[in-house]
Amino acid sequence: IVLTQSPATLSLSPGERATLSCRASQSISNTLAWYQHKPGQAPRVLIYGASTRATGVPARFSGSGSGTEFTLTISSLQSEDFAVYYCQQYASWLLFTFGPGTRVEI
Amino acid sequence: QVQLVQSGAEVKKPGASVKVSCKASGYAFMNKFMHWVRLAPGQGLEWIGIINPSGGSTSYAQKFQGRVTFTRDTSASVTYMELSSLTYDDTAIYYCARQDYDDYVGFLGLDVWGQGTTVIVSS
Numbered sequence: 001i002v003l004t005q006s007p008a009t010l011s012l013s014p015g016e017r018a019t020l021s022c023r024a025s026q027s028i029s030n031t032l033a034w035y036q037h038k039p040g041q042a043p044r045v046l047i048y049g050a051s052t053r054a055t056g057v058p059a060r061f062s063g064s065g066s067g068t069e070f071t072l073t074i075s076s077l078q079s080e081d082f083a084v085y086y087c088q089q090y091a092s093w094l095l096f097t098f099g100p101g102t103r104v105e106i
Numbered sequence: 107q108v109q110l111v112q113s114g115a116e117v118k119k120p121g122a123s124v125k126v127s128c129k130a131s132g133y134a135f136m137n138k139f140m141h142w143v144r145l146a147p148g149q150g151l152e153w154i155g156i157i158n159p160s161g162g163s164t165s166y167a168q169k170f171q172g173r174v175t176f177t178r179d180t181s182a183s184v185t186y187m188e189l190s191s192l193t194y195d196d197t198a199i200y201y202c203a204r205q206d207y208d209d210y211v212g213f214l215g216l217d218v219w220g221q222g223t224t225v226i227v228s229s
Contacts, residue, residue, distance in 0.1 A: 031213070033213070033215045033216075035151070035215075035216070037145075037151065042201060042203075042219030042220070042221065042222065043143075043151065043201075043203075043216070043219060045206075045214075045215030045216055045217055047215075048213060048214050048215040049211065049212070049213075052211075054214065054215055054217065055217075084150070086150060086151050088151075088153070088216075090213050094156055094165035095165060095167070096141070096153045096156070097153055097167075098143075098150060098151040098152065098153055099150070100150045101150040101151070
């Protein structure tokens with residue numbers, strides 16, 4: 001299963017809304033997670049099951065979608081949200097894949 | 107607290123092998139699958155594979171089949187990743203990451219990550 005993400009880079013200002021897309025090459029139901037990755041840090045899981053926020057994740061992060069089309073929305077960008085975001089599928093159990101990532105920059 | 111501590115940076119020549127360790131603490135090691143992921147310069151996250159610490163079963167991404175081996179030492183709560191026949195393209199930061207899982211909900215994501223191990227392939 002191949003994941004594609006768009007756009008590759010999103011240039012926004014603090015306070016704006018960010019909409020990130022992830023598309024799967026075949027239907028994966030809701031078996032999709034989203035991660036945030038900042039330079040010099042380990043990635044952090046934000047969303048699993050396409051729409052459930054992981055523990056401690058702020059409410060401004062939301063996920064939606066099923067099948068082949070998924071969206072991560074950040075309702076109002078904070079300075080700490082500028083990072084690279086990856087989607088990950090786990091429909092093929094024991095054969096996980098990541099998307100290529102979307103960089104959210106100021 | 108729950109943490110994964112990885113071994114230090116490595117510099118290897120092309121064709122050599124590298125073995126990276128990941129020591130778990132603060133939780134029941136055998137109860138959580140462990141993934142390995144890498145981040146190459148200018149690239150995105152790449153999933154390498156997964157190991158079940160309880161039985162030792164593994165699954166690898168097709169790209170790494172035949173070249174990567176995951177093992178574990180249950181007495182020390184350590185997982186190992188060995189990658190052979192290194193090329194310059196294997197220069198990357200390698201992470202171990204714990205899989206969180208719930209019997210009712212299922213996969214909850216990779217919730218705890220090691221600090222990363224830099225592997226440089228250079229002649």
